[in-house]
Amino acid sequence: QEYTGLKMELVQWSALAAPELDAKLQGKKVYLVAATLRPETCYGQTNCFVGPNIDYSVFAVNDTEVFVTTPRAARNMTFQGITEKRGEVNTIATIKGSQLVGTKVRAPFAICDEVYVLPMETVLATKGTGVVTSCPSDSPDDFATWTELRKKPEYYKVDPAWVAQPPQPVLSTPTYGEMTAEELVKKFKIQSPKDKIALAEAKEIAYKEGFYSGTMVVGPFKGLPVQDAKGKVRDALLEAKLGLAYAEPEGKIISRSN
Ligand code: ZZB
Numbered sequence: 048q049e050y051t052g053l054k055m056e057l058v059q060w061s062a063l064a065a066p067e068l069d070a071k072l073q074g075k076k077v078y079l080v081a082a083t084l085r086p087e088t089c090y091g092q093t094n095c096f097v098g099p100n101i102d103y104s105v106f107a108v109n110d111t112e113v114f115v116t117t118p119r120a121a122r123n124m125t126f127q128g129i130t131e132k133r134g135e136v137n138t139i140a141t142i143k144g145s146q147l148v149g150t151k152v153r154a155p156f157a158i159c160d161e162v163y164v165l166p167m168e169t170v171l172a173t174k175g176t177g178v179v180t181s182c183p184s185d186s187p188d189d190f191a192t193w194t195e196l197r198k199k200p201e202y203y204k205v206d207p208a209w210v211a212q213p214p215q216p217v218l219s220t221p222t223y224g225e226m227t228a229e230e231l232v233k234k235f236k237i238q239s240p241k242d243k244i245a246l247a248e249a250k251e252i253a254y255k256e257g258f259y260s261g262t263m264v265v266g267p268f269k270g271l272p273v274q275d276a277k278g279k280v281r282d283a284l285l286e287a288k289l290g291l292a293y294a295e296p297e298g299k300i301i302s303r304s305n
Contacts, residue, residue, distance in 0.1 A: 048295040050082040051281050053155055053180050054114075054288070055095055061149030061164070064142060068105065071139055077105075077113045079152050079164070082120070082175025082293055085185070085257070086281040087273055090266045091217035092154040094162050094181035094210070096192065097144035098170035101177050106130075107137040115147070117177035120293070129291060144170075144177075149209060154180070155289035156280075158265065163209035167192045169240055176293065183214040183228055185257055187249035190214065190228040191240045218261040218273055225264060227253050 057077035060068055079095060097103065104121045108114050108130050114121070121136045130137070150164040162181075169188065170179055183190040196203050197210045216225035223230040231237075231249040240246070261273035267283070268276035284290025 048084075050084060050175055050293045050295065051086040051284060052176065052291040052293040053081040053083055053086070053089060053092075053284065054078040054290065055081060055152035055154055055162075055178075055180070058151040058153055058161055061147060063146040063148075064150055067142065067146075068140060072105070072113055075107075075113045076111055077115065079115045079147075079150070079178050080120075080176050080291070080293075081178040081180040083180055085182070085277075086284055086290065087263065087268075087277045088182040088185050088217050089154070089156045089180070089280060089284065090158055091182045091184045091215040092157040092162060092180045093159055093183060093212040093215060094189075094193065095152055095154070095164045096167035096170055096179040096181055096189070097147050097164055098172060098177060099143070099145040099148065099166040099168065101144045101170060101172045103142050103144060103147065103177065104136065104138050105140040105142060107139060113139065115142075115178065117172050119172065120176040123296060124293065127292070127294060129293070145204075148204065149206065155284060155287070156266065158215045159212050162212065165192070165196055165205060165209060166203055167240070169243075175295070182217065184216050184225065185218065185227050185253060187228045187231050187237065187246055187253055188240065190232050191237055191242070191246060194232075195239050216264050217266075218257055219264050220256040220260045220262075222256060222260070227256060227261075 104118045154162045181189040183193045235245040
């Protein structure tokens with residue numbers, strides 16, 4: 048599985064992460080790296096998700112850059128020429144996802160350029176980097192989680208200001224318009240992020256519709272079919288050094304059915 052790693056630069060650590068990390072990372076450029084299969088949706092990113100119960104590694108990539116991903120992804124990256132020493136993770140700190148919630152990061156190319164880290168219970172530690180970019184216009188999982196967090200901010204220990212940003216249209220499909228995810232969540236009567244079966248079905252449809260019938264409605268590739276724009280957006284991210292190629296080792300994808 049070939050992902051695009053989206054480099055979301057740290058703007059400000061959450062209150063729970065700052066005391067542990069600020070001093071250790073003076074003068075470094077820090078990025079939360081999200082793994083995405085849909086780089087073309089980067090314009091519509093409105094949040095970033097982490098698993099609250101997952102451990103994350105804060106590790107040095109070189110003299111200047113620091114990444115935050117699961118320890119598993121950090122190790123994989125050392126074998127992909129992303130870090131300096133092959134097979135060796137230069138860990139600076141380990142931090143729980145719940146401590147990262149409320150951190151503010153920059154979202155590459157996004158219409159809302161600064162977004163907050165939120166908790167998503169269904170993030171798998173065994174997939175991608177464990178950091179997920181939220182594009183609630185086109186991802187039913189993202190739309191369902193965002194809706195749930197807005198319903199119960201106190202329960203999830205989320206400041207309502209962190210979930211204030213509404214979904215941003217990225218592409219249009221003939222059947223579902225510019226808010227494919229919301230339409231599918233309604234159609235399948237999805238009540239919460241726990242409706243896994245319906246969400247998996249909605250995701251499958253959203254992928255197909257977006258890829259085969261979608262047209263970009265924002266960004267430099269506005270008007271282009273998604274099929275054509277996808278690679279161009281990915282190339283632009285790599286070119287701008289805001290993206291990187293990240294591959295998942297064969298046979299290690301535990302679940303595709305979240
Ligand atoms: C942005 C995005 C926009 C995504 C969209 C999807 C969609 P899959 O299909 O099951 O392989 N993701 C990445 N890592 C994780 C993780 N560790 N746990 C849970 N979700 C994760 O899933 C790949 C997609 O799941 C990735 O692509 C990422 O979200 C998320 F409009 O990135 B995506 C219809 C889907 N739309």
